[in-house]
Amino acid sequence: MEKLTPASKRRRKKKQNAVPQRQSQLNFMKRAPEVAILVVAAGRGTRAGGGVPKQYRSLAGRPLIAWTLGSLMRAAPGATVLPVIHRDDAGIYLASTGSLRASPCLSPPVHGGDSRQESAHLGLEALSAQKNVPEIVLIHDAARLFVSETLVERAITAAKTFGAAIPGVMLSDTVKEIDAEGRVVATLPRASLRAVQTPQAFRFDLILAAHRKAAAAAVLGLTDDSAVAEWAGHHVHVFAGEDSNMKVTTTEDLLHAEARLLGDLADFRTGQGYDVHAFGPGSHIWLGGVKIAHDHGLIGHSDADVLSHAITDALLGALADGDIGSHFPPSDPQWRGAASRIFLAAAAAKVRARGGFISHIDATVVCERPKLGPHRDAIRASIANIVEIPVDRVAVKATTSERLGFTGREEGIASLATATIRLPLCGKGS
Ligand code: MG
Numbered sequence: 001m002e003k004l005t006p007a008s009k010r011r012r013k014k015k016q017n018a019v020p021q022r023q024s025q026l027n028f029m030k031r032a033p034e035v036a037i038l039v040v041a042a043g044r045g046t047r048a049g050g051g052v053p054k055q056y057r058s059l060a061g062r063p064l065i066a067w068t069l070g071s072l073m074r075a076a077p078g079a080t081v082l083p084v085i086h087r088d089d090a091g092i093y094l095a096s097t098g099s100l101r102a103s104p105c106l107s108p109p110v111h112g113g114d115s116r117q118e119s120a121h122l123g124l125e126a127l128s129a130q131k132n133v134p135e136i137v138l139i140h141d142a143a144r145l146f147v148s149e150t151l152v153e154r155a156i157t158a159a160k161t162f163g164a165a166i167p168g169v170m171l172s173d174t175v176k177e178i179d180a181e182g183r184v185v186a187t188l189p190r191a192s193l194r195a196v197q198t199p200q201a202f203r204f205d206l207i208l209a210a211h212r213k214a215a216a217a218a219v220l221g222l223t224d225d226s227a228v229a230e231w232a233g234h235h236v237h238v239f240a241g242e243d244s245n246m247k248v249t250t251t252e253d254l255l256h257a258e259a260r261l262l263g264d265l266a267d268f269r270t271g272q273g274y275d276v277h278a279f280g281p282g283s284h285i286w287l288g289g290v291k292i293a294h295d296h297g298l299i300g301h302s303d304a305d306v307l308s309h310a311i312t313d314a315l316l317g318a319l320a321d322g323d324i325g326s327h328f329p330p331s332d333p334q335w336r337g338a339a340s341r342i343f344l345a346a347a348a349a350k351v352r353a354r355g356g357f358i359s360h361i362d363a364t365v366v367c368e369r370p371k372l373g374p375h376r377d378a379i380r381a382s383i384a385n386i387v388e389i390p391v392d393r394v395a396v397k398a399t400t401s402e403r404l405g406f407t408g409r410e411e412g413i414a415s416l417a418t419a420t421i422r423l424p425l426c427g428k429g430s
Helices: 006-018 020-034 064-075 087-102 116-128 149-162 204-216 225-231 251-264 306-319 341-353 373-387
Strands: 035-041 080-085 136-141 164-169 176-178 184-187 200-203 237-240 267-280 284-287 290-293 357-366 394-399 412-423
Touching: 035 064, 035 116, 064 080, 064 087, 064 149, 064 251, 080 087, 080 116, 087 341, 116 136, 116 204, 116 225, 136 149, 136 204, 149 164, 149 200, 149 237, 164 225, 200 204, 200 225, 204 225, 267 306, 284 306, 290 373, 306 341, 306 357, 306 373, 306 412, 341 357, 341 373, 357 373, 373 394
Parallel strands: 035 080, 035 136, 164 237, 357 394
Antiparallel strands: 136 200, 164 200, 176 184, 267 412, 284 290, 357 412
């Protein structure tokens, strides 16, 4: 056996520390294209209350399904992600997924059926009709938003090794079998029991054939895809699940998940932004993505949306990631006349790409005219829409400078903004 000196131990440790994160990402990039992830989101899930299915309920300002899809897309970059939604939910799905849909990896959703089994089957059929049929498919509940990169990695490896594999965790509670009167019939041996989670992982051809066989035999009501594989005669392997991979079902679960999400996002950042544009000839100005009639325009390389520019810089400042000029240089002709919502949306996407979210935006516009009061709510709604957060997290204020200085002389408009964001603590979620 090799003898390790303190120096060689240090070298070995350094090597071990330097490689894993990057290597694991590279491994994924290599194998992800053959992986598809079906996200089953067709349930009515009304036990969590709120009048909408639970997968569309807001958690820390973002719909549950958006958290789940974002986690999966970060965990398996390059994999095809296909949501299966209820036919009545097309509108709320679009509203809930925002810019996630800009990713080529997120396929347009397909409609599910009356049961979970039917929905999963329809999703698998949709994947089989695609040009690139996957080798491996993971089937995941939309309500499990805390799915981790390591769990996805284990699921893919297990599916490749065993053909059919599911994550399971040990039970901490003792489990009793009871009769109709509520009397205990038996105490089950806990050591051989597992609570099963998703993503359940399969060789694509295996699980598609199993679902087709069950549908043809009118065997319905199987509650998970493992049960379909078992029914079709396959051995299903159990790999280590994660206690943190909870499923949101009740209102209490929602509160718990939100508290945990906020607890994980404990790296609070604040950024500030400031911008000025001068008045010139024109008939309107843009503020926060809203066109406002005025007897002057604002001069700028883009659409001169002074408010959006200040907020963009505030977000980039919170990320410590340069400024609007470094990402969208005025020297680049492609930004001539550009709608500044592009810059603002890109800065917000950078926050999400880090696994974080925008907690609050507060902005002030300094000008004598136009009067902004009548436009304030439209501007707030527009900014909220562009950065994909609820409107009650966006404040827009207006002030004059009492006729003093360049804004007082109506030579231009100034804008200030502060953005508060929350990022995962180092090593979590990104
Ligand atoms: Mg500017």
